[in-house]
Amino acid sequence: MVMAWLCACGGGSSSSTTVVCKDANVCVANEVVHGAPSGPNTTEIVVDSGPPGAFSLGVTNVPYVTVKVCAPGSTTQCATVDHVLLDTGSYGLRLLKSKVNSIGLPGVAVAASADGTPAGDATECYAFVLGAVWGPLATADVHIGGETAPGTSIQLIDDDATPAHAVPQNCRDQAQGALLTSVASLQANGILGIGMVGVDCGVPCLTNTYVGSYFVYYSCPPGGAACMPAGIPATSQVQNPVARFARNNNGTMIVMPPLPELGAMVAKGRLVFGIGTDASGNNQVPSTATMYQVNTNPASPDYLYVTVQVGARSYPQSFIDSGANAQFFDDASLPRACSISSGAQGQWYCPAATWRPTATLTDAAGVSGDFALTVANADTLFNTGATAFANLAGTAGQPAQTFALGMPFFYGRTVFTSIWGQQLSPSGPWYAF
Amino acid sequence: MRAPRPLPILLAGRARIAASVLALACAPSWAVLGGDIGSVQADQVRMKATRIANNDAQGGTVHEIRMPDGSSIRQFVNSRGVVYAVAWSTRLKPDFAQLLGRHSAEFDAGVSADLRSPGIKRSAFVDRDDLVVNSAGRLGAFVGRAWLKSQVPVGTRSDAIR
Numbered sequence: 200m201v202m203a204w205l206c207a208c209g210g211g212s213s214s215s216t217t218v219v220c221k222d223a224n225v226c227v228a229n230e231v232v233h234g235a236p237s238g239p240n241t242t243e244i245v246v247d248s249g250p251p252g253a254f255s256l257g258v259t260n261v262p263y264v265t266v267k268v269c270a271p272g273s274t275t276q277c278a279t280v281d282h283v284l285l286d287t288g289s290y291g292l293r294l295l296k297s298k299v300n301s302i303g304l305p306g307v308a309v310a311a312s313a314d315g316t317p318a319g320d321a322t323e324c325y326a327f328v329l330g331a332v333w334g335p336l337a338t339a340d341v342h343i344g345g346e347t348a349p350g351t352s353i354q355l356i357d358d359d360a361t362p363a364h365a366v367p368q369n370c371r372d373q374a375q376g377a378l379l380t381s382v383a384s385l386q387a388n389g390i391l392g393i394g395m396v397g398v399d400c401g402v403p404c405l406t407n408t409y410v411g412s413y414f415v416y417y418s419c420p421p422g423g424a425a426c427m428p429a430g431i432p433a434t435s436q437v438q439n440p441v442a443r444f445a446r447n448n449n450g451t452m453i454v455m456p457p458l459p460e461l462g463a464m465v466a467k468g469r470l471v472f473g474i475g476t477d478a479s480g481n482n483q484v485p486s487t488a489t490m491y492q493v494n495t496n497p498a499s500p501d502y503l504y505v506t507v508q509v510g511a512r513s514y515p516q517s518f519i520d521s522g523a524n525a526q527f528f529d530d531a532s533l534p535r536a537c538s539i540s541s542g543a544q545g546q547w548y549c550p551a552a553t554w555r556p557t558a559t560l561t562d563a564a565g566v567s568g569d570f571a572l573t574v575a576n577a578d579t580l581f582n583t584g585a586t587a588f589a590n591l592a593g594t595a596g597q598p599a600q601t602f603a604l605g606m607p608f609f610y611g612r613t614v615f616t617s618i619w620g621q622q623l624s625p626s627g628p629w630y631a632f
Numbered sequence: 633m634r635a636p637r638p639l640p641i642l643l644a645g646r647a648r649i650a651a652s653v654l655a656l657a658c659a660p661s662w663a664v665l666g667g668d669i670g671s672v673q674a675d676q677v678r679m680k681a682t683r684i685a686n687n688d689a690q691g692g693t694v695h696e697i698r699m700p701d702g703s704s705i706r707q708f709v710n711s712r713g714v715v716y717a718v719a720w721s722t723r724l725k726p727d728f729a730q731l732l733g734r735h736s737a738e739f740d741a742g743v744s745a746d747l748r749s750p751g752i753k754r755s756a757f758v759d760r761d762d763l764v765v766n767s768a769g770r771l772g773a774f775v776g777r778a779w780l781k782s783q784v785p786v787g788t789r790s791d792a793i794r
Contacts, residue, residue: 261751288754327770328725328754328756328768328770329747372727375756377753379750385751394770415771500704502721524751540745596757599757600791
């Protein structure tokens with residue numbers, strides 16, 4: 200049982216910590232909070248055990264925010280949805296349809312066209328590396344903190360037992376057996392993608408060709424005829440809501456508290472909209488931060504990536520991603536024989552002693568900076584029963600060239616993610632921390 | 633006023649192909665891990681792509697297929713003419729049935745129970761029997777590579793397959 204005694208510790212003007220102990224040897228922070236900055240361009244981030252319905256699933260390192268959506272122009276036809284996964288690795292708001300069904304958001308229509316697309320409801324199969332979500336597009340006013348993205352295309356993840364439009368086989372194939380259709384499979388009530396691009400697909404989804412790839416957008420005719428792959432104008436595709444704010448629309452800042460070695464039951468931080476846009480200065484990039492431009496050469500295999508180096512190993516396809524719940528990279532010298540996973544080749548790393556190398560991040564222009572990487576024993580961490588860990592790591596597959604700097608990277612840091620094409624100097628997609 | 637927002641992919645739109653869905657449905661088997669060099673040429677036609685072939689150090693060739701949006705697929709062909717590896721860097725998730733052929737089912741089946749746990753995933757991998765697959769990234773920038781251990785020329789470094 201996690202109970203026994205509590206103590207208030209730590210502090211500073213904006214951080215606080217309470218501790219809970221299983222026994223004399225295992226104490227875990229109960230709640231670690233970084234409460235600043237505040238203001239209308241901010242909202243709370245909470246890392247906890249997830250929404251009801253996901254509690255039994257061992258939710259770990261998933262950052263959540265609360266989002267309100269309203270029918271366009273309405274102040275009463277609204278739904279507030281908590282535990283929406285905050286994801287810097289995707290673009291656009293996706294909510295379980297059942298959470299907003301009652302407010303009747305208008306759909307997005309696809310016109311019939313000469314390329315064979317039938318008229319119908321715009322519907323999307325949005326893919327992750329593993330897993331995908333299926334459901335119709337809708338138009339909503341999206342309110343987060345004090346900011347509003349008016350008339351914005353979002354996706355409603357169809358969580359009906361019988362989806363309004365049957366899931367195409369191409370979408371099931373794209374999901375690779377992991378179609379995410381519930382609170383339990385998403386570990387969230389939705390996904391808020393606030394990454395470095397303003398629209399979720401762009402040019403490849405303007406036509407229905409999808410050559411060599413799975414299909415993304417579909418037109419689903421009324422009356423139950425099969426959904427057909429479709430091109431969707433960029434303005435109708437699912438939008439990064441941040442880019443549609445009237446102000447504070449050029450990126451985001453995420454600030455999370457540092458965590459103790461054994462993690463925390465709950466960690467709270469702040470999501471701040473805009474970079475260098477706030478009159479009070481609450482989203483200024485500090486002079487101590489380094490800015491890392493991502494590769495924007497579409498012909499490069501490392502397009503939209505930066506490079507991480509750890510010792511002799513280089514990972515040229517690396518990214519900072521709040522939607523990854525651990526540091527995912529390949530290092531053959533780290534043992535993967537954890538009791539939490541299935542055998543000696545599991546997902547997590549379980550070193551006998553905590554590994555603390557210095558890692559280097561290098562951007563597309565050659566700018567580089569060091570950061571501390573910490574990899575603790577995953578079994579030790581999971582045994583605490585906590586949900587937030589700054590030192591959890593797993594493999595990305597051997598020998599992967601990617602390093603996903605996941606949620607652990609955000610603890611104890613202020614991380615900026617700019618949005619490509621928005622007004623910002625220097626322009627272009629970059630991270631800063 | 634907000635500055636106009638460019639699309640994330642800066643190249644001009646890809647060529648329109650009439651009735652492409654039907655064409656795809658009728659397409660012969662193409663592009664495949666474990667296939668022969670003919671499948672590489674079929675790919676290029678199918679994707680309206682440009683192809684660049686280079687010799688590698690082990691007596692094989694690397695065929696790069698580049699699509700108009702910048703997506704690229706590299707196919708590594710050994711001296712016996714077999715596609716022993718593929719590497720991709722694509723805007724959209726590549727159709728693994730087309731890219732990996734019959735090995736795509738092995739990829740799906742082999743993704744470990746760990747990765748089948750709930751939540752979104754930004755990397756997936758398989759290493760079993762003859763097949764190695766790494767798949768990573770996010771929409772707009774999917775990356776990965778796959779190879780058949782029995783077909784990789786002796787002396788090939790895994791980091792050369794990219």
